[in-house]
Amino acid sequence: MVMPFEEYDKVFASKVFTFTEDFNPYEINAKEIIKGGTGYDIKSKLPNEIEKSTVIDYSIYPKYNFSLQRFSDGCIRNCPFCLVREKEGYIKPVEPVELNPRSEYIYVLDNNFFANPEWRSAVKYLQEKKQPVMLSGVDVRIMDEEQAYALNTLKLKSGVHIAWDLPKIDLTERIQAMVKHVKAWKITCYVLVGFNSTLEEDLSRIYTLRRLGIKPFVQPYRDYENKRKPKQYEKDLARWANRSWLLKSMDFEDYSPRKGFKCGSYLK
Numbered sequence: 104m105v106m107p108f109e110e111y112d113k114v115f116a117s118k119v120f121t122f123t124e125d126f127n128p129y130e131i132n133a134k135e136i137i138k139g140g141t142g143y144d145i146k147s148k149l150p151n152e153i154e155k156s157t158v159i160d161y162s163i164y165p166k167y168n169f170s171l172q173r174f175s176d177g178c179i180r181n182c183p184f185c186l187v188r189e190k191e192g193y194i195k196p197v198e199p200v201e202l203n204p205r206s207e208y209i210y211v212l213d214n215n216f217f218a219n220p221e222w223r224s225a226v227k228y229l230q231e232k233k234q235p236v237m238l239s240g241v242d243v244r245i246m247d248e249e250q251a252y253a254l255n256t257l258k259l260k261s262g263v264h265i266a267w268d269l270p271k272i273d274l275t276e277r278i279q280a281m282v283k284h285v286k287a288w289k290i291t292c293y294v295l296v297g298f299n300s301t302l303e304e305d306l307s308r309i310y311t312l313r314r315l316g317i318k319p320f321v322q323p324y325r326d327y328e329n330k331r332k333p334k335q336y337e338k339d340l341a342r343w344a345n346r347s348w349l350l351k352s353m354d355f356e357d358y359s360p361r362k363g364f365k366c367g368s369y370l371k
């Protein structure tokens with residue numbers, strides 16, 4: 104945390120997206136400012152002693168009542184719309200960091216939690232901490248019975264998030280197997296649209312999820328530099344599918360987002 108009027112020897116600044124607003128260098132009184140993070144330079148790395156440190160100074164975030172945790176870096180996949188592999192490489196286990204002394208729940212930031220070859224010890228760690236857990240990345244394409252069972256043993260703070268981004272891969276059976284162990288209403292499934300799919304493929308994924316009792320969350324594709332703007336069709340699809348009451352009460356074809364317009368027109 105940088106305080107105004109303080110003088111610093113060195114300040115590390117980061118941003119996630121290239122289009123995130125930049126900081127004002129005149130507001131920071133530092134002899135040296137080092138910029139990093141995906142938004143500045145995807146190849147940039149922190150010095151090893153910071154990168155490998157397991158200490159987090161939560162005293163500068165007094166309002167945080169949760170811990171950030173990570174058991175692995177990188178990913179086994181190389182999805183064409185994602186920068187994780189380019190930035191972090193193939194999946195590798197990492198040492199867990201210290202928890203926030205005021206922690207009431209643990210936010211797990213792994214990109215692909217169950218792809219970590221040491222996922223069993225990560226589950227054991229979380230079970231022993233006895234705090235609710237938020238998981239950011241669960242890969243249903245590799246989920247087997249053992250993993251689904253283990254997931255069910257965790258005290259989940261919010262639901263489980265999975266993704267069905269590539270319509271060419273049919274995940275119906277995988278998801279059916281998962282809901283034997285994890286209740287369907289606890290699962291939200293991201294559905295990427297506008298990247299490499301047709302309208303029929305978008306609807307097929309959404310209707311399958313609806314049939315299985317799983318909440319879809321439609322995400323229109325945005326490129327790294329935020330130059331691409333979602334089409335009207337993608338916005339209408341997201342507006343319909345992401346509102347449970349709309350999704351449950353009608354098909355997309357019958358949804359009328361504007362006076363005199365029905366989404367069935369997109370199918371003609």
Ligand code: SF4
Binds near residue numbers: 179
């Ligand atoms: S599985 Fe997720 S984290 Fe891994 S490359 Fe694909 S989108 Fe990125």
